[in-house]
Amino acid sequence: MKDKKVLKYLILIIVSLVVLAILNNVLDSYQRRIVNLCAVYIILGLSMNLVNGFTGLFSLGQAGFMAVGAYTVSILTMTRQMKEMNFYMKPMMPFLLNLSSLNISFLPAYVNDFIWFLFALLMGGILAALFGLLVGAPVLKLTDDYLAIATLGFSEIIRIVIINLQTVTNGALGLKGIPVKTHLLWSWSIAILTIVFISLLMKGSYGKAFKAIREDEIAAKSMGINLFKHKVMSFSLGSFFAGVGGGLLAVSIGTIDPTLFKFALTFNILLIVVIGGMGNIWGTVASAIVVTIAMEALRFLDEPMNLGFMKTDALPGLRMVVFSLILMLVIIFKKDNALKANFERIRGRYAKN
Amino acid sequence: MSLAEFMQHLVNGTSLGSLYALIAIGYTMVYGILRLINFAHGDIFMMGTYLAYYGILFTPIPWYLVFILAPLLTGLLGLVLEKLAYKPMRGSPRITILISAIGASFLLQNFGILVFGGRPKAFPIPGILDTTLTVSGVSVDLISIIIPIITIALLVILNFFIKKTKTGMAMRALAKDFETASLMGININGIISIVFFIGSFLAAVGGIMWGIKYPQLMPTMGVVPGLKCFIAAVIGGIGNITGAVLGGFILGLGEILLIAFLPNLTGYRDAFAFVLLIVILLVRPTGLLGEKTSEKV
Numbered sequence: 081m082k083d084k085k086v087l088k089y090l091i092l093i094i095v096s097l098v099v100l101a102i103l104n105n106v107l108d109s110y111q112r113r114i115v116n117l118c119a120v121y122i123i124l125g126l127s128m129n130l131v132n133g134f135t136g137l138f139s140l141g142q143a144g145f146m147a148v149g150a151y152t153v154s155i156l157t158m159t160r161q162m163k164e165m166n167f168y169m170k171p172m173m174p175f176l177l178n179l180s181s182l183n184i185s186f187l188p189a190y191v192n193d194f195i196w197f198l199f200a201l202l203m204g205g206i207l208a209a210l211f212g213l214l215v216g217a218p219v220l221k222l223t224d225d226y227l228a229i230a231t232l233g234f235s236e237i238i239r240i241v242i243i244n245l246q247t248v249t250n251g252a253l254g255l256k257g258i259p260v261k262t263h264l265l266w267s268w269s270i271a272i273l274t275i276v277f278i279s280l281l282m283k284g285s286y287g288k289a290f291k292a293i294r295e296d297e298i299a300a301k302s303m304g305i306n307l308f309k310h311k312v313m314s315f316s317l318g319s320f321f322a323g324v325g326g327g328l329l330a331v332s333i334g335t336i337d338p339t340l341f342k343f344a345l346t347f348n349i350l351l352i353v354v355i356g357g358m359g360n361i362w363g364t365v366a367s368a369i370v371v372t373i374a375m376e377a378l379r380f381l382d383e384p385m386n387l388g389f390m391k392t393d394a395l396p397g398l399r400m401v402v403f404s405l406i407l408m409l410v411i412i413f414k415k416d417n418a419l420k421a422n423f424e425r426i427r428g429r430y431a432k433n
Numbered sequence: 434m435s436l437a438e439f440m441q442h443l444v445n446g447t448s449l450g451s452l453y454a455l456i457a458i459g460y461t462m463v464y465g466i467l468r469l470i471n472f473a474h475g476d477i478f479m480m481g482t483y484l485a486y487y488g489i490l491f492t493p494i495p496w497y498l499v500f501i502l503a504p505l506l507t508g509l510l511g512l513v514l515e516k517l518a519y520k521p522m523r524g525s526p527r528i529t530i531l532i533s534a535i536g537a538s539f540l541l542q543n544f545g546i547l548v549f550g551g552r553p554k555a556f557p558i559p560g561i562l563d564t565t566l567t568v569s570g571v572s573v574d575l576i577s578i579i580i581p582i583i584t585i586a587l588l589v590i591l592n593f594f595i596k597k598t599k600t601g602m603a604m605r606a607l608a609k610d611f612e613t614a615s616l617m618g619i620n621i622n623g624i625i626s627i628v629f630f631i632g633s634f635l636a637a638v639g640g641i642m643w644g645i646k647y648p649q650l651m652p653t654m655g656v657v658p659g660l661k662c663f664i665a666a667v668i669g670g671i672g673n674i675t676g677a678v679l680g681g682f683i684l685g686l687g688e689i690l691l692i693a694f695l696p697n698l699t700g701y702r703d704a705f706a707f708v709l710l711i712v713i714l715l716v717r718p719t720g721l722l723g724e725k726t727s728e729k730v
């Protein structure tokens with residue numbers, strides 16, 4: 081029975097990889113970018129769901145950890161010439177400037193590139209996780225909204241430090257010309273790895289401990305679960321994936337600057353998690369795709385509209401008004417598990433028994 | 434640093450602290466009763482400033498009346514916000530309510546971008562307030578002196594209201610024990626509406642004075658002051674009005690004096706509040722004046 085299930089998932093993964101490989105050749109660059117962003121948001125949504133949905137720690141620090149990952153990956157993968165062009169206000173730290181990518185002579189260039197990019201992504205994740213560890217260790221004893229504000233504060237501090245560390249991050253000017261990796265298989269294979277990892281994690285004993293903490297901290301503690309250890313672990317893992325997601329975001333859009341990592345970014349991810357359902361893996365995956373595509377598809381809302389009987393001017397901001405309304409309506413009317421409830425209703429209607 | 438310069442910074446710090454205190458009261462009163470961070474409070478502050486802006490420029494109403502009407506309207510806005518975004522959520526887990534509050538905050542911000550436009554606007558300062566005083570070498574804006582005076586006057590009135598009136602007593606009862614108080618025949622919804630009205634009113638008064646002191650309006654102008662004022666409320670002990678005022682002054686003075694004495698850290702000005710928040714939460718999570726509560730199983 082179990083083998084059958086594993087086989088089913090393996091087939092699903094292989095099919096989706098094949099489909100993506102085909103899509104990669106069919107879609108134009110704009111569409112490819114959106115499909116890439118879907119994968120990035122799946123990773124980010126899952127990373128937030130791990131902390132907020134499964135462990136019940138309300139953290140709003142996502143954007144800060146993403147920034148750490150994005151800057152690490154960008155600095156590691158950018159070429160020396162690009163760095164020199166970017167840092168015209170203040171020169172870059174020599175150590176970072178001289179950092180060059182992997183160059184093993186007997187391997188072809190693309191293999192070198194491949195290994196170096198994976199290394200950069202891993203470093204981005206690890207650095208973000210280290211930050212998560214540093215941040216988490218002191219603040220995780222706080223609960224509910226205090227934790228939310230403290231993590232939000234840390235994320236802002238990270239952003240402010242990035243603005244001020246001009247010799248490392250180029251300050252408010254940001255980084256341009258990051259070598260882009262637009263092939264769909266890059267982001268999607270990492271997204272699939274994340275889905276598999278989180279699913280396995282939640283099936284195992286750690287996942288059960290996380291959920292126990294979410295349900296009732298005191299009961300979990302009295303059952304012998306080390307609260308601190310598990311909270312820090314969940315938080316650092318969440319930060320790791322946020323860092324990886326941030327790195328992938330950087331290489332799929334090619335330019336980053338500190339304003340990208342404002343609280344609005346965390347808000348987008350929160351929207352995905354809330355719509356998909358707190359603590360629901362497939363819900364998050366589905367809502368990441370839906371929300372990312374909707375964010376692009378609804379861009380017309382910001383533009384001038386011709387309603388037939390009247391013409392409106394460009395309305396910048398309308399799109400985000402709509403999204404804020406969606407978030408509030410979902411949270412007010414559905415409380416949680418919005419997508420799941422709807423799916424189940426549809427499935428119930430057509431189910432035989 | 435000369436004494437004159439120091440005095441100047443002190444005046445600036447005090448007026449900034451007063452503004453923080455005014456806004457922080459809204460956070461602390463709401464939190465005291467509903468245990469909810471009103472994430473949209475900073476955006477209410479923004480709405481109040483914009484209302485005054487449009488009132489002065491586009492209506493024939495004289496500016497001093499606008500300065501009274503705009504806070505009243507903002508108070509109503511706060512009340513409506515509570516009815517729409519927070520009341521349906523009462524009794525849900527705190528995280529769910531917080532998400533609704535975050536949604537409300539983004540809604541107001543983007544509504545601001547949609548209706549007021551994303552470009553910065555200059556606040557129309559009434560001529561009478563736009564003067565600089567020079568007292569024995571210290572030159573300060575008139576508004577920097579008016580701000581603390583108005584703040585203190587409002588605080589005295591608020592204190593009287595909460596300590597001496599029946600409504601104030603009901604508020605204190607709700608803050609002490611929500612359920613018992615509601616069993617005693619207190620009109621909960623009415624009291625909560627009043628609390629939101631007062632908080633938003635004070636935020637709008639703060640917003641107008643903010644606009645005169647720092648005359649650049651943007652739909653996102655409420656985010657950073659909002660967060661900082663929440664931090665002020667936490668520093669003083671959330672739920673405690675005196676604490677919020679104390680926290681506001683600590684934060685305002687601390688911020689101005691930090692960059693006065695250590696100009697190198699100017700870029701880190703906004704980080705100061707967050708660092709202070711984290712230190713306070715670690716050392717004394719209940720804040721300076723907060724009461725200690727223990728978790729019941």
